[in-house]
């Protein structure tokens with residue numbers, strides 16, 4: 001591992017949206033990081049990462065296999081491929097001696113996730129999971145408040161994840177995470193963040209999980225009359241025909257244009273004409289009620305923890321943003337997106353004895369240009385070099401942060417069994 005004076009070197013396995021996001025931040029941090037290689041079958045993505053790297057010696061490969069066939073060329077391999085292709089390159093990279101920055105979910109099954117944990121131990125490598133929410137000013141502050149004891153003992157917690165209706169259609173109906181068999185179930189793909197921070201905040205193992213949820217809305221029976229298979233097929237509800245469907249794929253050309261950055265083959269260059277043509281054949285041009293999706297659009301999870309706390313999580317396509325309520329013996333904390341809309345503050349803490357409420361506004365505490373996932377993308381990258389050098393908190397290393405995956409996979413098992421509680425006998 002390099003010392004503080006030399007940059008941490010990174011090779012990207014997958015040059016997609018996440019790779020670009022993290023590595024752009026890393027390069028922006030000056031001499032601390034150097035991006036030395038990238039693998040991706042899509043040439044435009046390799047080229048874009050090469051540009052981002054600002055490294056004339058950047059090495060480009062057409063696949064993970066090609067990159068990982070070479071001798072180790074960096075301290076850290078970033079595994080940023082899709083959910084169904086994490087385990088294999090992660091395992092190979094560990095065998096080659098890389099430390100890993102591994103996108104969540106770690107793998108498609110709990111067994112593979114636990115195997116990676118064992119392999120990290122076997123090869124004495126670190127696997128840092130990209131649980132970016134832990135690195136946001138908001139969740140770091142909540143963690144600090146809970147640990148300070150000012151809420152007293154935490155008796156229960158409710159977490160809320162509103163995916164946002166358009167985002168849901170984009171990712172979990174038309175997009176990469178729509179078919180659970182080819183990806184991971186919603187409660188893992190999206191909410192492993194939530195089950196992770198719940199376990200992190202409660203600092204306890206979960207002993208039992210139950211869950212309900214289903215796909216209620218994004219299916220054929222809710223398609224408006226006359227809707228065509230693709231928005232571009234002359235659908236009467238689409239904008240060119242004077243329609244006003246909120247899921248009309250033509251919105252990728254105007255108000256939802258920012259989503260193209262994550263899915264369009266060329267990450268940075270495109271014309272409206274090219275995109276309009278592409279929508280005629282790509283998955284994102286399909287009617288949201290006529291896709292082959294099976295990911296749920298709402299799910300609830302109940303959790304019972306070893307330390308006596310209980311927690312619940314609601315995931316819904318039909319709200320926008322995360323929110324949290326923490327019920328302690330001395331005070332109750334509320335915070336998050338909806339809380340801010342209603343109260344005008346990031347966090348409120350109501351003391352049970354005095355009845356007084358105090359407000360915390362994070363902008364005043366932390367106003368240093370955080371962006372992406374509430375500042376979590378920057379926070380993770382900013383913390384990463386110290387963590388890999390053994391000088392930072394080890395709480396997000398896989399062996400210390402696998403609980404969220406254990407809960408998520410159990411929740412899916414429960415959901416598929418009609419909500420039957422899953423006992424996590426450990």
Ligand SMILES: NC(=O)c1ccc[n+]([C@@H]2O[C@H](COP(=O)([O-])OP(=O)(O)OC[C@H]3O[C@@H](n4cnc5c(N)ncnc54)[C@H](O)[C@@H]3O)[C@@H](O)[C@H]2O)c1
Pocket residue numbers: 013014015016017018019039040041042045062063064065080081082083085103104105130131132189262373
């Ligand atoms: N931490 C977070 O908050 C967060 C947010 C979004 C996505 N994710 C996760 O990050 C991962 C990547 O998501 P993304 O949105 O960047 O996806 P993406 O589709 O933009 O990127 C994946 C890239 O992998 C490439 N690829 C495919 N096969 C490959 C191979 N054999 N070798 C090398 N590269 C290959 C693809 O061409 C693509 O460019 C997913 O697992 C996703 O669930 C995490």
